[in-house]
Every structure is written in structure tokens, then in C-alpha cells.
Amino acid sequence: MAVCTGCSLLCDDIELECDDGKISLTKNLCRKGEGRYRSLREDRLVPAVDGVKVSFDEAISKAAEMLGDAENPLLFGWSNSTLEAQRIGIDLAKKLGATIDDTSSFCQGYLMEKVLRGEYPTCTLDEVRNFADVLIYWGSDPSSSQPRHMSRFSYFPRGEKRQRGYEEDRTAIAIDVRKSPTVVITADGFFRIPPGGDAEFIEALLAALGGKMPKVKDKKMKKKILKLGSTLRKAEFGVIFPGLGLIYSLKDEIDKLTPLITRLNEVASYKLIPMVGHYNMRGFNQTLLEETGHINRVSFKDGVEHGPQFAVTEAVNDCDALMVIGSDLISALPAAISRKVARIPTVAIDPHRNLTTDMARVTIPSALSGLEAGGSALRMDGVKIEFEPVIESGYRSDAEILSRIMEAV
């Protein structure tokens, strides 16, 4: 059995047949995970400095030199690294007096922090499978992003108290601006909202939960929301799975979610599990929280400092060396910020080539975790999953690469 690191479900029931170091057959791996496994031989990164291929050791020492010489180094990425690598990364940031931030900074950070600090009630996915009866996919599309979410945990499987599975025992609700693949299978429970309409929808739901008329123009929708209110009240074990759609829509008003969670827990029992994308974003957030009291956006320049100025989008303004690990930062950022990033001397560590590695001064190839390297990671619900390498390759793990840089600094 192998573990898939294709998304934050870390599916651990993957069966593989290998032939001559090549994967010849996979079982239970979804299409997304399959893509990751098949990428093993495509577009692998090579160690290089200024576009010239060098030895692994030379790449390490050049990286250490660049980071060691910098006044304001910034270490970014981390959500596609093992817990072991993340811990070394944080130590490296301390040693360098660097700023450290991860992808949660511009995606699930806010919600993850609430969950990790215990401000929002949460549960494990195994509990979801065993007990949950009302599921709310809000601005999330598991069918595309975490393809086995609904089959392994949330909607379709039988569980201790949910013996009859989805047909009778569970209600799925999808709130989205578009008819996503997930909506195709939750048709009855689909609430289509206009882009940016999430705050208004929260208001309407709060009204419905309080037995008041929701302020919605559309008559049909009004009725539907009232009905939803009563469905939500009747839940024995409700779970909200918020995705990026919700976070990007609420933007600065993201705290509007809090009264809804509170209200839902007055009338019934509701948990929340953020729909993390990358396989170990939660691991980084939790590790940094334990270490510094903050989940992201930390500077070690002067003790431990935290703030929006240390978010990657801001920190790139005055950093003079950048290390990106397991992330295509350039593609992820808006063009204006990407242009700034392109001017910073960069070390990129990744199994594959991407836009960020293409513009980096130093590139260091790494092993694909779960396949070529072992380690551990936190699933989106915080459960720790450990994995062993299943394929022999000459590539080094993130943890090993970071240790080497650490020694050389």
C-alpha cells in the first residue's frame, strides 16, 4: 500500500504494481493522484545555477551562499513538504533570521487558524464518515480538488451511525456560484449564489435559523433557504467544508462566518473542516503555531515577529533572497507581484520544472514524497499519516536537502 500526496486527503489505500522502477498499474488512485504518480518521469528538475547544470553539491552550496549572504531572506512554500522538512525549514529560518510563510497565507490560512486555535469546532474525517448527517460543501468542489473526499469520508460511505449511506442517512448541500461537478451529484441541495454573494447568503441563513424571513428577493430562493434552515436545525452531526470559493468571496468579511458557526451550534451541532488543497498545508500551520504561536507570516529577524507585512505578497517587496520549496509561486501570484518576484535571486526546490524554477538562479531537484521519499504529513483534518518510499530513485527528500543547506550556511 502506498500513500498518495496528490491532495490533502493523503489516501493510504493505494495499490501499485511496479515494473523496472516504473509504475505499471495503480488501484484506488483517483485521476488527480494518477497524474501525480505519472509525472514521475516527466519534466524533472535538474540541479542548476544560472541555467547551467551543476552537481547536486554545487547547487546546495550556492543556495546556502545566497541565503546566508542575504539581509532579508524569505522562505516560502511548505504545503507540499513533509512534517520533517517543515521542521528543518523553520529551524533554517531561525538560523538565517529569515521570514517564513506558506501558501495558506493567501488561501485557507484564516480558517485553518480558527480551527487550530480551537475557535471553530472541528472533527476528523473518520468521525464524518461514522456520524455526519448534514454536509455543506461551501465554495468547495471536492470532485475536482479532493476527488475521493465524498466517497471515502463525507457522503457515500457507510459508517457506524450511518449504515444506509447517502441515500437515506445523509444530506449534501452545495453552495456555489457555478454548477461544479460536485453540484451535479448534490442537485437537490444546490444553492446557486451570485459571485460575491456569500455574505448575503450568510445573513439569509441566519435569519432562517432564527425563524425570520430571509431578506432575499427571489421568492423561490427565499422558500428554499427557509427549508434549508429547518434541515440544518435537524442535523445530529453537521459538517461544513469551506473552500477557496467562500474565502475569496468573503475576503475581508471572512469573520462574518463566525456568527453563523456560533448560531449553528446553538441550534444543533456543527463542525468545520477547511478543504485544504496541498497535502501538508495543515502540517506547516500546526508546526509553526507550536513553534511561534502563529500559523504563517513570521519573521525571525528580531526574535519572533508576526504580521501582514510578512505575508509572501508583502515580504517580496524587501527581500533580497528567496527560497521556494514545493510551490509554483510565480504562477500562484497576481502578475504585478510575480514580476517583483522574478527580480529576486531565488533558490527553487521542487520535483518538477515550473515557472518559478524556470526563473530561479539555483534549482535543486527533490524526490516526490509518498513515492520516492518517506515522511509524514497532516491530513486536512489533522490526522497524521506516515508514508514510506515505494520506488527507488536517486532524488533526495526535501528534509535531506534542507539539512544540507542548513549545514552549509
Place this chain on the structure above:
Amino acid sequence: MANVMEVYQLLPKTNCKECGYPTCMAFAVALLGKEKIIEDCPPLIENPKYEKKLEKLRELLAPLMSADATETGMIIHTDKCYGCGNCVVACPVNVANDPKGTALGFGPKSGRAILMVEDGVIKCVNVEECRRFGPEKILCNACVVTCPGRAIEFI
């Protein structure tokens, strides 16, 4: 998906009984059930005035007759499949045959599952276990309605 009426409209509608059935309608049902093939209707094949109908009927039934379709008429569009396993876990036969595996959301742990995900996409094995198999078939559609990509259909 072809239905009986569509097939019937493309037959000679003379109830000549040459196919061995009392009516063209009965033959249409037999065609859809894969008990007969188009060539079992002699007038349709031999009489040039049915040429157009024959052509259309062949077109209509092509997916059904193709090797891709299993004996239950299941057609899988792997290009639309996410490999999510929803159908695997929702199939009532999988659940009954594999209580420790698919019933709990895992991949199949017994050899008797009908649907499983292989190389990232769905695959139909043990088709004889499907509720739609054989003369006593039940029109189950659990694997169709749980698919986000509408990758499974029955003809």
C-alpha cells in the same frame, strides 16, 4: 441512449414475423436486450427501400453493439471520469459483497466488486454481479447518479 420506440420506428413495422417474434415491437425489445442482432430482421437487410432506416438503426445501436459496452449495456466514458470512486462506494452490490472495503469508502477488498478504480479511472469487472445483468434485471442507477462527470451510462 436508445429507447424501444426509437428502435421500433426504424424497423419495417410490418409484423412479418420473419425474425421469429410476433411483432416488430417485440423484436425492438429483443434488439435492445441484445438477444437479437439487426441482421435477424431479413426484410430490413434485403429490401432496398429500408436502406435509410437500416443505416440509421445501425448508427443508433452502434454503442450498444460495440465491444466497449458490457453485457449490461454499461458504457464508460473514461475521459469524463475523475476516478473519485463515488460509483464504487455507492453501488449496492459492491457494498453488499465487500463490507470491509467499498462499503466503508475504501477501494475493493474482496474480489467480487463490480466497479473499481484502476489507473485513475473506473473499470467494470464482474459484470455478472450487476443488478442490470441477465433476464431478471433491476434498473439500478446508483453508479450513474453519483457520478460527478456523468461518465457512466446505460444503453
